[in-house]
Amino acid sequence: MKTKHTLMAALTALALVGCGKAPDPKAAEETPTKQAEATPALSMEAPKLSIFCWSEYIPQSVIDEFSQETGIAVSVENYASNEEMLAKLLAGGGSYDIIQPSEYVVGALIKEDLLMPIDHSKIPNLKNLDPRFVNMSFDPGNKFSVPFMAGSVGIVVNTEMVTEEIKSFSDVFQDKYAGKIVVLDDAREIVSWGLQSLGIPVNDVSDENLAKVKPVISKWLPLVKVYDSDSPKTALLNGDVTIGVVWGGEGAILLNADKKFKWVIPAEGTHLFVDSLAVPKTAKHPGNAQAFMDFILRPEISAKISEAFPYLNPNLAARALLTPEQLANAASFPTDEELAKMQTFEDIGQQASKVDEMVTSLKVQ
């Protein structure tokens, strides 16, 4: 009999594991509320706030501090890509008060009239922002969004294995580095590198330009060993590859981990991403959402976020609080000259799936 019980338990375990994917670690966590301290300005709304943000981007300690100070109970849900966020938001599955889209998604959401305008008088800390990160082309006048963190895509070189100087995308994708390269698993990114190497603006994703980029990328992709957007640093740290084209934040962590890694901003120019905070039209607590935006823009809070996740902080007052070592990290903070050459993405609509199809077909060629 005992055997049968064990078998049953075993099969139950299998049934659970067999579903293919482990549950997301997004468990909505409620933080305890302190009703008494709620500020009068927010009293029209229930003291609640639902945040839908990237994983590994807003430290829990910052969220806890906001809850304690305002008495607003915060629930957090995470996503791993802009498209995942869009899919959930548009399906109307949950009611979110704050989302954290990247620049081209902000543009698309504004175009589709899916964002709520923000009231600048409720967010006085907007004054702390670097003028270069406000009034950007995807949201003129910041009517709908507040920049949270920015960053670039760049090249990480393991100088112990690669002695030659790498300056550009075309230096990376050379036959001698075949099987030694990790790149972001992101079709839009890969196509943008090809466009930049041809001197075409990254947002001109017409059929004609895609046809021009195709031969370039078809030479590049067979050289790639690993495609990874979540943690491209792993393959570099393990020694399986020696060159990577990765997010600035990942690069910053590698630079901190080992002196042998070097950060290079491609000579052709690169993608500057600006992740913003925005309030969807369907939000139930827009007042609390704006209170959170203002809280995030406080210098000491923003500096705390930078400490946990070393991206390019657009908050000038917060940057004044960072240590010289943090500011000297080339992957976190590009020079003004490098920054001037970077381009932000705009929404490319239906072309997105053509880009995806092209890159997939070149991967399997």
Add this chain to the structure above:
Amino acid sequence: MAGAAPIPIGATGPASYRRKPGLVAWLVLAPLLIWLVLFIVIPTAMLVMVSFAERDSLGRVVYNFTFDNYLRAFDWVWLKVLIDSVWYAFLTTVICMAVGFPVAYFIGRAPVQWRGILLMLVMVPFWTSFLIRTYAWITILSRDGIVNGLLVASGIFAEPVTLLYTPFAIVLGLVYNFLPFMILPIYTSVERLDGAMIEAAYDLGAGPTRAFAQVIIPLTSPGITAGALLVFIPSIAMFAITTLMGGGANPTIGEVIFKQFTSGRNQPFGAALGTLLLVIFVVALWLTRRQREQD
């Protein structure tokens, strides 16, 4: 796994006598029927419906009837991905069978008091999330990992070899993850295997090879078939292991479908690929069932 559920219901065969089920029988069945309708019938119908739809620029589904998604799906690019995925799944199934059968046979023939413990040992790895175990394989197989360290230290190879991010790593990951799905069904067959049958085979002059091929294999074939299906079907569509251990340079059909629902912003096309995959599974199940009925 749910796809395997209908087999026993249909497999009762002509020998079982029929009568009209009463109200109580329906009440007992109700939870199962509701579960089937809610989590299998409706989602599948929705998938098929979306596969004939269009989408707007943000990726929202627009219900205009079109065959375009299916016309695109028959492009050589996706067929090649599908063939690769089927090939990995086939290799995984064959290796799982070769490794799993002896293990299952050994456990099934072991003294009764040992069987529970041995089965537990098969299941122990499942107490941790398969994602964590897959990440462990990344550490083991990497260039600076344990395997390469041993190979170089023992002088077998002068230089570390590339193990991770290759088709080898994909199949290894799949075999490791799905092996218990092969062992458990074969074990149940072996446990029921009548030892007298094997003795009879020997008494009638059969050698070990013949006894194995003509007595043991046919008698345990239900377990082998069930195990093969349980390994083959999820292996085709698995995308987490293939992405992590294959490095994404050899995309599988599961990965491609996943991408359509996310970065590709093309749910209808993903749904069309998913529906085609479903058709393949249904045909495979139908063929094995017909095979069984003929036996």
